[in-house]
Amino acid sequence: MLPDMTTVVVVEDDDKIAAPLVRTLERDGYSVERFAEGLPAVERVTAGDGTVDLLLLDLGLPDIDGIEVCRAVRDGGYAGGIIILTARDGELDRVVGLDQGADDYLAKPFGLAELQARTRALLRRSSYNVTHVPAPAAGTASAGHPVVHEPDGRSFAVDVVARRIWVGDTELPATTKEFDVLALLDSRRGAVVARDTLINQVWDENWFGSTKTLDTTVGRLRQKLEDVGAPVRITTVRGVGFRLEDVRDA
Known part of the structure; x- marks a missing residue:
């Protein structure tokens, strides 16, 4: 179980999909915030407080397209993980979403176990925002590679x-x-x-x-x-x- 400080924002307008998704993530120890529209989610993710670790993003939203949400949060400086949730059949939508800064996608309907696994994997990779580490001293690098x-x-x-x-x-x-x-x-x-x-x-x-x-x-x-x-x-x-x-x- 991850610490409750790990925050996942779910952007999904369908209550039948969002409800079990939120319950599953909360059982796994995440703090979950759910939005049914894209614009409020963009405002939350780009608020500048750095508290959002992962964005689960539906493409078919009632106010703006999910791809626009993806583009907007990246342009707004969000560097955390983004997983697209899409019911669209075409490969083009998935590719466009990835090109706009998404890290992964899941095609609906998807299994909750697969979502959990991908969430854990992406959070491990994007965890560099959690801890502040000072810039390496001159001539050194903790990665083991010369500066x-x-x-x-x-x-x-x-x-x-x-x-x-x-x-x-x-x-x-x-x-x-x-x-x-x-x-x-x-x-x-x-x-x-x-x-x-x-x-x-x-x-x-x-x-x-x-x-x-x-x-x-x-x-x-x-x-x-x-x-x-x-x-x-x-x-x-x-x-x-x-x-x-x-x-x-x-």
Whole structure:
């Protein structure tokens, strides 16, 4: 059972689905907040207090589309886990949701046991928001990988224990999947990581969604690294995969 400080926001307008879902999550020890519409959920998740750990999001909402909710909370700075709950049959909706920042999805009808398992797995990955850990000291990184330094003093480090990314004294915000992709690339810095390896380890070895989800995630990471002037960049090795390398070596 997880501590009651773990908060799950459920956005589902169908009472027959929401009620057993909320009961199950509460029995597992989560603090659950349920919304029947998307706009109030966006306001809650992006409130800035950092208390929401996981968002379970239905796509078919009465006020706005669930994909718009996903986009809005990510744009609002929410970096926790998002699982889409959808009754839509088309793969396109699932792919669009993942491209907009969702981490996983479940097609309705789904088993509560599967939902519980995916919830536990995603919360383990997104738990870096729970504990504050100071930026690594100069020249060190708790992840065990040397910190990259540039002559002008910028540094870059991925702390896999605290699940935090540092560029100098600035923490780089990242979604669960963005962090996992960057951490895997950083663990093999300078070497090419195959696309299949990234998909299998960050998503799932049985993943059957669009591989464009990986490209979208890498694209967002590139922009974030560039925006803060990080001394590393992600390069594409066409037909193979991606490589994280120092800017001076790129």
